[in-house]
Amino acid sequence: MKQGVELLKTLRIGRVEKYLIENIEEKGAIHITLLDPDKDNLNLVNRAVEAEKAGTSAIMVGGSIGVSESILDDVIISLKEKVEIPIILFPGNISGVSRHADAIWFMSLLNSATTYYLVDAQAQGSLIIKKYGIEAIPMGYIIVGEGEAAGFIGQARIIPYTHPELAAIYALAGELLGMRFIYLEAGSGAKQPVPESMVRTVRRTISTYLIVGGGIKTAEQAKRIVRSGANIIVTGTVVEEENVERRIGEIVRAVEEGVN
Ligand code: 1GP
Numbered sequence: 001m002k003q004g005v006e007l008l009k010t011l012r013i014g015r016v017e018k019y020l021i022e023n024i025e026e027k028g029a030i031h032i033t034l035l036d037p038d039k040d041n042l043n044l045v046n047r048a049v050e051a052e053k054a055g056t057s058a059i060m061v062g063g064s065i066g067v068s069e070s071i072l073d074d075v076i077i078s079l080k081e082k083v084e085i086p087i088i089l090f091p092g093n094i095s096g097v098s099r100h101a102d103a104i105w106f107m108s109l110l111n112s113a114t115t116y117y118l119v120d121a122q123a124q125g126s127l128i129i130k131k132y133g134i135e136a137i138p139m140g141y142i143i144v145g146e147g148e149a150a151g152f153i154g155q156a157r158i159i160p161y162t163h164p165e166l167a168a169i170y171a172l173a174g175e176l177l178g179m180r181f182i183y184l185e186a187g188s189g190a191k192q193p194v195p196e197s198m199v200r201t202v203r204r205t206i207s208t209y210l211i212v213g214g215g216i217k218t219a220e221q222a223k224r225i226v227r228s229g230a231n232i233i234v235t236g237t238v239v240e241e242e243n244v245e246r247r248i249g250e251i252v253r254a255v256e257e258g259v260n
Pocket of ligand 1: 189213237
């Protein structure tokens with residue numbers, strides 16, 4: 001028993017991760033909204049408030065380009081004044097860290113061709129995260145399909161949709177390395193979200209929580225991806241468009257309906 005308690009302590013499951021896990025266990029699957037701090041001309045805080053009203057479970061903040069720590073600080077401080085749900089950093093680089101966030105996806109781009117996005121950026125960011133006392137949630141990030149800006153910047157050896165088994169072995173490697181979440185990323189603005197066949201193959205291979213994002217714009221797409229085994233659906237572009245509350249509301253309901 002004592003050993004188990006000690007083990008749990010070493011896992012360092014913090015408040016935000018516990019919240020995500022409890023929400024997934026209760027609902028089967030959840031929706032998270034991604035805000036790109038580079039789009040600060042879009043009045044991100046109001047959009048986040050609408051997304052929260054629509055039932056999104058958390059806000060992720062990050063992007064591949066144009067992010068600095070001071071820009072992030074400003075965005076997150078304003079967000080914290082208006083929304084209750086957790087704010088989780090989604091860093092594209094070490095500049096994607098802010099002491100004001102509730103947690104950070106401590107992520108490794110598993111299919112990057114460069115060690116920088118695999119482990120060097122994480123090494124550089126690690127001490128800052130420890131100093132700031134930010135909750136780190138270990139996550140394996142895999143870029144698939146076209147990959148969009150994230151794939152280009154991350155120098156990913158992007159896995160084609162025709163090879164779901166390759167996505168599955170990278171996901172499994174992440175799980176065996178101890179990552180508690182695996183993120184299949186089609187890239188923001190992807191024309192085609194991650195196909196159901198790839199989500200299903202990865203789901204069958206791993207038992208950790210599965211996040212899917214990139215190119216999801218409709219309730220139907222979200223429902224199908226959840227039905228294929230995703231636990232978290234991330235959308236970014238939808239929150240930058242018109243009718244945020246209605247559209248995210250439809251996606252949130254579809255996510256719940258997609259649970260088998
Ligand atoms: C990108 O998966 C996210 O990291 C969101 O993508 O902007 O296409 O919703 P979209």
